[in-house]
Amino acid sequence: MSDDRKLTYAQAFNEAVSQMMEADPDVFCAGEDIGAFGGVFGTFAGLQAKFGERRVVDTPISEQAIVGLGVGASVTGLRPIVDLMFMDFICVAFDQIVNQAAKLKYMFGGDATLPMTITTAGGGGLSAAAQHSQSLEALLCHIPGLKVVMPSNPYDMKGLMISCIKENNPTVMIKHKRLLGMSAPVPTEAYGIPLGKGNIIRPGKDVTIVAYARMANEAISAAKELAEEGIDCEIIDPRTLQPLDTDLIIDSAKKTNRVVVAQEAVRFGGLGAEIASQIQELAFDYLDAPVSRIGAPFSPVPFSPALESHYIPDAKSIAKGVRDVMARR
Amino acid sequence: MDFSSAKQFDLHRRMVRIRLFEEAAGRLAEANKLPGFLHLYVGEEAVASGVCGALNDDDHITSTHRGHGHLVAKGGDFNRMMAELMGKSTGYCKGKGGSMHISDTSLGMLGANGIVGAGSPIAVGAAFANKYRGKGQVAVAFFGDGSTNIGAFHEAANMACALHLPIVFACENNEYGEFTPRDKTMAITDVVDRAAGYGMPGVIVDGMDVIAVHEAAVEAVERARQGGGPSMIEAKTYRFYNHHGVQNLGLKYRSDEEVAVWKLRDPIFTFEDRMIENGVATRANFDDIWAELRADIDTAIQFAEDSPYPTPDQITVNVYTSMTGAN
Numbered sequence: 160m161s162d163d164r165k166l167t168y169a170q171a172f173n174e175a176v177s178q179m180m181e182a183d184p185d186v187f188c189a190g191e192d193i194g195a196f197g198g199v200f201g202t203f204a205g206l207q208a209k210f211g212e213r214r215v216v217d218t219p220i221s222e223q224a225i226v227g228l229g230v231g232a233s234v235t236g237l238r239p240i241v242d243l244m245f246m247d248f249i250c251v252a253f254d255q256i257v258n259q260a261a262k263l264k265y266m267f268g269g270d271a272t273l274p275m276t277i278t279t280a281g282g283g284g285l286s287a288a289a290q291h292s293q294s295l296e297a298l299l300c301h302i303p304g305l306k307v308v309m310p311s312n313p314y315d316m317k318g319l320m321i322s323c324i325k326e327n328n329p330t331v332m333i334k335h336k337r338l339l340g341m342s343a344p345v346p347t348e349a350y351g352i353p354l355g356k357g358n359i360i361r362p363g364k365d366v367t368i369v370a371y372a373r374m375a376n377e378a379i380s381a382a383k384e385l386a387e388e389g390i391d392c393e394i395i396d397p398r399t400l401q402p403l404d405t406d407l408i409i410d411s412a413k414k415t416n417r418v419v420v421a422q423e424a425v426r427f428g429g430l431g432a433e434i435a436s437q438i439q440e441l442a443f444d445y446l447d448a449p450v451s452r453i454g455a456p457f458s459p460v461p462f463s464p465a466l467e468s469h470y471i472p473d474a475k476s477i478a479k480g481v482r483d484v485m486a487r488r
Numbered sequence: 489m490d491f492s493s494a495k496q497f498d499l500h501r502r503m504v505r506i507r508l509f510e511e512a513a514g515r516l517a518e519a520n521k522l523p524g525f526l527h528l529y530v531g532e533e534a535v536a537s538g539v540c541g542a543l544n545d546d547d548h549i550t551s552t553h554r555g556h557g558h559l560v561a562k563g564g565d566f567n568r569m570m571a572e573l574m575g576k577s578t579g580y581c582k583g584k585g586g587s588m589h590i591s592d593t594s595l596g597m598l599g600a601n602g603i604v605g606a607g608s609p610i611a612v613g614a615a616f617a618n619k620y621r622g623k624g625q626v627a628v629a630f631f632g633d634g635s636t637n638i639g640a641f642h643e644a645a646n647m648a649c650a651l652h653l654p655i656v657f658a659c660e661n662n663e664y665g666e667f668t669p670r671d672k673t674m675a676i677t678d679v680v681d682r683a684a685g686y687g688m689p690g691v692i693v694d695g696m697d698v699i700a701v702h703e704a705a706v707e708a709v710e711r712a713r714q715g716g717g718p719s720m721i722e723a724k725t726y727r728f729y730n731h732h733g734v735q736n737l738g739l740k741y742r743s744d745e746e747v748a749v750w751k752l753r754d755p756i757f758t759f760e761d762r763m764i765e766n767g768v769a770t771r772a773n774f775d776d777i778w779a780e781l782r783a784d785i786d787t788a789i790q791f792a793e794d795s796p797y798p799t800p801d802q803i804t805v806n807v808y809t810s811m812t813g814a815n
Contacts, residue, residue, distance in 0.1 A: 189616075218650075222643075223644075224644050224646070227606075227610050227613055227643075227644060228609065229613060231548075231550075231610040231611060237617045255610075255640070258603050267589065267591045267593065267599060268806060269582065270591065271591075271593055274809075
């Protein structure tokens with residue numbers, strides 16, 4: 160068991176699920192193509208062979224019933240992991256997610272516990288076009304009753320997924336499709352990362368970049384480039400978007416006095432807007448520049464690589480955002 | 489099937505409890521003592537009673553927006569129900585759910601539901617868990633004729649059959665989806681015709697006859713319990729009051745004559761006549777039962793009226809398990 164054993168982001172997800180299924184007989188997985196096929200992204204590979212068809216269940220292409228399966232099974236005592244393949248498909252299941260999973264506990268006056276995890280894959284960069292590339296996390300974060308998690312690397316993936324499975328509330332784990340092959344050291348043992356705790360990926364003193372999922376990695380590249388220009392970036396990865404680690408973000412804003420928020424989602428009404436708003440409410444007097452938001456233009460995700468490569472924010476657009484914020488006096 | 493006199497009295501009692509609760513709720517609504525919407529189950533009592541009378545305490549049901557009857561039939565407590573309808577802190581949902589979300593998970597009643605068709609996928613989940621645990625529990629999805637037109641129902645029925653789950657789909661066909669007659673919204677007369685398309689057996693029963701419903705339910709529940717998979721019961725029934733509220737006559741979407749014809753088939757009174765005819769009961773027995781249960785209702789109304797409203801600090805409580813509010 161060497162500490163530098165590497166796993167991909169997809170393998171880290173798989174190992175988290177596998178270890179939790181070993182630890183708790185009430186954990187099961189259900190979703191489209193997750194059995195013998197192992198999931199369209201391979202994230203469930205080998206689980207059915209290991210745990211059998213009783214615990215790793217191939218379902219019809221029925222997103223409402225898949226989430227409903229999770230709601231009904233969790234409220235009656237199991238700990239389901241239900242997979243929605245592409246994040247865009249949450250729209251197909253939105254009643255079960257928003258009106259049922261998120262609300263049963265509250266509507267029942269507390270007389271319900273729903274320890275269920277919805278897993279899905281978001282983000283663009285695969286020329287998958289407008290119905291298979293979206294970043295819809297803001298829709299979910301707006302719903303009281305849900306928790307929303309978006310890991311940016313294999314280590315966080317394993318720890319956060321384990322916490323999602325152990326969590327006693329409906330949680331949405333959003334894998335980023337372009338990070339599935341990312342490889343990094345991941346401890347062999349089962350470990351959790353608390354939901355709602357962000358991470359300072361890179362400490363710095365001049366400007367704060369708040370970025371999650373794939374954008375956290377783009378921010379790291381941007382910070383390297385900016386370091387050569389003498390700009391020292393602090394990168395905060397909230398990791399969990401609901402609940403959001405506001406304290407960590409505010410402390411950093413107070414220290415650096417300048418903040419850029421980077422998201423892959425459409426800029427309007429996104430997480431960046433919420434984060435910027437919280438910063439101006441809680442750290443207005445510390446700011447030397449308006450909080451800047453980097454995000455996608457207000458259009459569906461385009462298909463052609465010639466368009467999509469300009470649509471999705473990257474290290475370059477984040478670096479430009481940082482330079483603009485630094486230029487304010 | 490022959491049912492014992494004890495079972496007949498049990499089914500009768502469930503129906504009378506529903507009737508008295510609903511009529512009391514109707515009176516309170518008319519007196520402006522109940523906030524929000526009210527979908528009364530009067531007329532359909534034989535369905536919930538006949539089906540729930542075939543269930544054990546640890547079996548699960550999902551319900552509809554017209555859900556009081558299902559909770560009463562599963563053993564719901566009048567006091568907590570009435571308090572919930574009034575929005576009091578002593579209610580089943582502490583005043584956070586109301587009529588459309590009334591529930592008691594300890595009785596396996598997984599909630600009335602404000603979204604038409606949304607209960608069936610949840611029942612599938614409960615049935616999955618029951619099969620997973622292997623202790624012989626079953627789930628029943630109650631749903632109306634109208635909800636078979638929504639996608640969630642189709643997904644639930646198909647998945648239940650594909651996974652061969654211990655579930656009964658119990659359709660209350662009251663011939664109207666809200667204010668629109670069934671023949672305007674589907675091209676078939678019998679909802680149960682849809683069962684075959686999923687690969688499950690289905691039967692039509694007289695939903696005004698509690699024994700007929702119960703007989704079908706016993707068979708369907710037993711099939712599910714023994715690993716025989718899903719089945720559907722279509723109970724032809726009728727709501728005596730409006731879609732919501734207490735009005736019954738003078739409605740533009742259905743004739744007074746139609747209402748009168750159905751009311752002649754009142755599931756409680758016709759059953760009482762039968763029990764007397766068969767020598768199972770006397771009129772005096774029924775007078776005692778109604779009087780006893782009326783007293784329970786009066787107690788429940790008093791309990792609810794005397795109960796405090798929830799305080800504003802409760803707004804953000806129960807959003808999450810061991811967490812109050814985000815941020």
